[in-house]
Amino acid sequence: MTDLYLRYVQAGLRPYLILSGAMLGSLGLVRGALAVRAARTGAPGAEEYGRPAEDGPDHGHSHAGGPRVAWLLALPAVALLCFPPPALGSYSAAREEARRAEEYVGTFPALPADDPLELSLAEFGSRAAYDSGYSLRERTVRLTGFVTTGDGGTWYVTRLRVACCAADATAVKAEVRGAEAPETDAWVTVTGTWHPRGKLGSAAAWPPVLDAVTVRAITEPSDPYEER
Incomplete structure (x- = not known):
C-alpha cells in the first residue's frame, strides 16, 4: 500500500x-x-x-x-x-466557516529554546490568539502548509486538520506578510516572526500573522493533514 x-x-x-x-x-x-x-x-x-x-x-x-x-x-x-483524486486543498479551506470552539485566554507550556521553532499551524494559531504569556514574542517560527489567497493580495499558509478522515476536515491558517504569494495550492515552508494584532481571544486576533523572512517551495508531504 x-x-x-x-x-x-x-x-x-x-x-x-x-x-x-x-x-x-x-x-x-x-x-x-x-x-x-x-x-x-x-x-x-x-x-x-x-x-x-x-x-x-x-x-x-x-x-x-x-x-x-x-x-x-x-x-x-x-x-x-x-486516477486518485488529490488531497483536499484551497477550495476546501475556503469553504470552511470561521467558527472555532470557544477557547479561553491563558498561559501555555514553555516552548523549546531552539530557533526556528517548528510548529503546526494549529499550535501557532492557538498561541497567537490565546496565550497570555506571549510565548511567540521575539521567536522565529517555521510553518508548513499549502497556499490559499484572500482579498487584496492577502495570502495564507494553510493546513487541514482531520480527526478521522477527509470528510471531517477543518482549516487552520496563518496570514503571511512581507513576501509575494506563491501559486495557489503550492506547498511551502515559511520562516518568520509572529506579528501580534488584536486583543487576545477576540476575532481581531484571528487569523494569526507571520512576518516572513523566507518562503521555500516544497513538495506535498505524504501526510498532508494535521491531526486534531
Whole structure:
C-alpha cells in the first residue's frame, strides 16, 4: 500500500484498510471460484435459482447478460485506483466557516529554546490568539502548509486538520506578510516572526500573522493533514 491513502484517512486506520481490502478480495475470489466450478460441472449458478425453466411458458428472454452487468459496479473502484483524486486543498479551506470552539485566554507550556521553532499551524494559531504569556514574542517560527489567497493580495499558509478522515476536515491558517504569494495550492515552508494584532481571544486576533523572512517551495508531504 502506498501513502495515497493518507489523503483520505488518518495513518492509524491503515490496518483496517488492509483488512477490509483483503476481506473484499477474498469474497470476490470465492464468488469467482464458485461461478467457474458451476460452469465446468453444468450446475446452475446462484443467480439461476428461482427462474423459469428455459423451455417453460414463462421464459421469454435470455439471461446471458444479466449477472455480467454487475461487473460494471467495479468501474468506479478501478477509476479511483487509476486516477486518485488529490488531497483536499484551497477550495476546501475556503469553504470552511470561521467558527472555532470557544477557547479561553491563558498561559501555555514553555516552548523549546531552539530557533526556528517548528510548529503546526494549529499550535501557532492557538498561541497567537490565546496565550497570555506571549510565548511567540521575539521567536522565529517555521510553518508548513499549502497556499490559499484572500482579498487584496492577502495570502495564507494553510493546513487541514482531520480527526478521522477527509470528510471531517477543518482549516487552520496563518496570514503571511512581507513576501509575494506563491501559486495557489503550492506547498511551502515559511520562516518568520509572529506579528501580534488584536486583543487576545477576540476575532481581531484571528487569523494569526507571520512576518516572513523566507518562503521555500516544497513538495506535498505524504501526510498532508494535521491531526486534531
